[in-house]
Amino acid sequence: MSTNLIATGLAAASDTSVVEVGRQLVNRSGSILRDSLFAGGAPALVVADDRTWAAAGRAVHESLAAAGIQVLDPLIFPGHPVLYAALDNADLVRAHLASTGALGVAVGSGTINDLVKLASGQLGRPYAVLGTAASMDGYAGFGAPMSSQGVKVTMPCPAPAVVLFDLDVAAAAPPTMVGSGYGDLSAKIPAGADWILSDAVGINPIDPLAWKLVQSGVSDALSQPAALAAGEPDAYEGLVNGLVLSGLAMQVYRGTTPASGAEHYFSHLWELDHLGADWDPPLSHGHKVAIGTLAMAAFYERFLLRDIATLDIDAAIARWAPWGQVEADIRRTFTGALADHAVKETRAKFVDGAGLRDRLHTFVAHWDTLRPRITAQLVPAKTLQEMLRAAGAPSTPEDIGLTVDDVRATFPKAMYYRSRYTVLDLSREAGWFDELVDEVFAPGGVWS
Ligand SMILES: [Zn+2]
Numbered sequence: 001m002s003t004n005l006i007a008t009g010l011a012a013a014s015d016t017s018v019v020e021v022g023r024q025l026v027n028r029s030g031s032i033l034r035d036s037l038f039a040g041g042a043p044a045l046v047v048a049d050d051r052t053w054a055a056a057g058r059a060v061h062e063s064l065a066a067a068g069i070q071v072l073d074p075l076i077f078p079g080h081p082v083l084y085a086a087l088d089n090a091d092l093v094r095a096h097l098a099s100t101g102a103l104g105v106a107v108g109s110g111t112i113n114d115l116v117k118l119a120s121g122q123l124g125r126p127y128a129v130l131g132t133a134a135s136m137d138g139y140a141g142f143g144a145p146m147s148s149q150g151v152k153v154t155m156p157c158p159a160p161a162v163v164l165f166d167l168d169v170a171a172a173a174p175p176t177m178v179g180s181g182y183g184d185l186s187a188k189i190p191a192g193a194d195w196i197l198s199d200a201v202g203i204n205p206i207d208p209l210a211w212k213l214v215q216s217g218v219s220d221a222l223s224q225p226a227a228l229a230a231g232e233p234d235a236y237e238g239l240v241n242g243l244v245l246s247g248l249a250m251q252v253y254r255g256t257t258p259a260s261g262a263e264h265y266f267s268h269l270w271e272l273d274h275l276g277a278d279w280d281p282p283l284s285h286g287h288k289v290a291i292g293t294l295a296m297a298a299f300y301e302r303f304l305l306r307d308i309a310t311l312d313i314d315a316a317i318a319r320w321a322p323w324g325q326v327e328a329d330i331r332r333t334f335t336g337a338l339a340d341h342a343v344k345e346t347r348a349k350f351v352d353g354a355g356l357r358d359r360l361h362t363f364v365a366h367w368d369t370l371r372p373r374i375t376a377q378l379v380p381a382k383t384l385q386e387m388l389r390a391a392g393a394p395s396t397p398e399d400i401g402l403t404v405d406d407v408r409a410t411f412p413k414a415m416y417y418r419s420r421y422t423v424l425d426l427s428r429e430a431g432w433f434d435e436l437v438d439e440v441f442a443p444g445g446v447w448s
Pocket of ligand 1: 136
């Protein structure tokens with residue numbers, strides 16, 4: 001099924017034209033790339049780090065040469081300490097590509113791909129990536145998150161023209177990496193529920209193709225956590241396809257809505273706090289997302305125990321705080337520049353009493369059809385916690401160096417952090433937000 005979905009995604013994707021996922025694929029990588037990226041006769045530059053060169057880079061380099069492609073000396077970064085997605089590293093890649101006229105072949109996971117993606121985008125050249133770990137869903141995505149002078153920015157640049165994945169290489173990657181990819185893909189569960197809610201009130205209409213690409217394969221992809229942790233190559237096919245499809249969905253949609261909801265805001269906020277940045281290796285995106293996902297799955301579970309259809313809308317409007325009070329609360333919740341950011345983002349989704357009446361009325365009127373869709377979208381929080389644990393992903397706040405109270409304190413921040421409408425907003429509008437957060441952390445919950 002995922003092969004058909006990938007073909008569907010490729011037909012609609014603007015940047016990526018070839019995706020190949022399979023066993024022992026590195027040995028065929030040269031001929032696949034000769035017939036796609038290098039059909040015009042350009043030379044090839046393999047970019048890797050010490051570890052990914054050993055895992056697959058050398059084999060790709062040799063396969064390219066055997067396929068008759070002119071292969072330049074590879075650009076190999078040190079594997080330790082872990083390579084950063086910093087602009088000066090991207091400049092180095094760009095200088096190599098610019099001076100040789102080569103097209104880049106990134107062999108690695110997140111950072112190597114981002115560096116070659118940005119450098120190639122700046123030169124207006126296509127590139128290919130061979131992913132070495134099932135660690136995140138950005139392989140087939142556009143844009144490259146980069147740090148420059150301590151600030152993280154996403155630089156605009158096209159997605160790869162060719163995405164290759166060798167399942168044997170992915171299965172042999174360090175076990176924490178698959179836990180990260182598993183966490184990032186599990187996010188599609190609550191993220192999908194958030195998209196349903198925001199679609200219902202017309203804020204972020206669902207794009208049927210992007211929805212199908214990102215959601216159809218999720219349960220399949222998450223169905224074998226123990227086999228993934230054990231490094232069984234065949235178990236990686238579903239997860240790798242799910243991660244690639246998520247990137248294609250973002251490419252088709254031209255945005256991140258298909259792949260992320262409030263659970264990602266927990267991760268972004270912890271990242272801004274440099275959580276685990278000094279770990280070796282640094283705490284990954286997907287590991288933070290795993291805990292955000294579990295927090296949101298638990299929140300949704302409590303939310304669905306209530307019935308919006310019976311909500312007293314007049315009482316909710318009577319309780320509704322005017323913008324000035326909301327802004328004051330945001331400024332109490334955040335410090336520094338983040339407060340200004342959150343004020344701007346929250347203002348974009350804030351409505352006055354009349355707007356709130358419309359919004360809540362829509363939920364009340366359509367709850368009969370929305371509730372079963374959201375219920376079907378979710379997985380019980382304790383089940384999800386077991387799945388994450390079995391995959392070797394974090395399943396408790398302590399696993400990522402946080403306390404239960406830290407996660408609790410992140411809920412209001414996640415609500416205010418972005419203009420995207422999520423269940424956290426609906427809960428605040430219904431007057432339930434604080435109670436539901438309390439319930440997530442009450443005895444019997446995932447972390448009590
Ligand atoms: Zn993610």
